[in-house]
Amino acid sequence: MDDALVERVDALERAVTDGDHDLSALATEAAARDRLDDLEDQCEQLEARVAELEAATQALRGYVGNVRAVNEEVETRAEQALSKAESLEAQLQEGTPSRPQESSRSGAATPGHETGAKQQSPQPAFQQPQERHKDSYQEDNGKCCRACGHPHSTEPHDETTAVSSEWDDEGLADDDPLAGDEDDTGPLERFKQLL
Incomplete structure (x- = not known):
């Protein structure tokens, strides 16, 4: 280090430390600043605590409001139950209960409704004609048709019997080659001769 620079530093030290200068004010100011910083930190903590207390207070107010609403509802229900009990x-003191009469009326109306439902129950349509035909067939001793229910003749009637009856009633024609054979009048013989 140069000699000139050393001399200047020494002079500056003497100017600061020597003399009648009071440095206690500087120490007090430094302590005040430290105290101010501490107070600021405490104030911030207190503000956060107050915010928490406000939130808790709002929650308690909501809970108290719900409890009041429930209490009012319970009171109204209790009043309704008390009025019903009094009525x-x-x-009962008058001896004219209303509910038993209503139940008896409803009980008396129920059996009639059930009997009416039983009387009005329709029978399937496919069973009615069969029973009617069956009854008519049994009444006529087997002379009625099961399909239509009308009586029919017991004698068989078909095309072969009709043709044979016509041949028997009217006889063979004059130009029939079988007219001369009066002895062989059987139907089988006639059929053979026709073939």
């Missing part, structure tokens, strides 16, 4: 007690 029932008055009816």
Whole structure:
């Protein structure tokens, strides 16, 4: 280090430390600043605590409001139950209960409704004609048709019997080659001769 620079530093030290200068004010100011910083930190903590307390207070207010609403509802229900009990007690004292009469009326109306439903129950349509045909067939001793229910003749009637009856009634024609054979009048013989 140069000699000139050393001399200047020494002079500066003497100017600061020597003399009648009071440095206690500087120490007090430094302590005040430290105290101010501490107070600021405490104030911030207190503000956060106050915010938490406000939130808790709002929650308690909401809870208290819900409790009040529930209490009011319970009170109204209790009043309704008390009024019903008083009305029932008055009816019992008078000897004219209303609910048993209503139940008896409903019980009396129910059997009639059930019997009416039983009387009005329709029978399937496919069973009615069969029973009617069956009854008519049994009444006529087997002379009625099961399909239509009308009586029919017991004698068989078909095309072969009709043709044979016509041949028997009217006889063979004059130009029939079988007219001369009066002895062989059987139907089989006639059929053979025709073939």
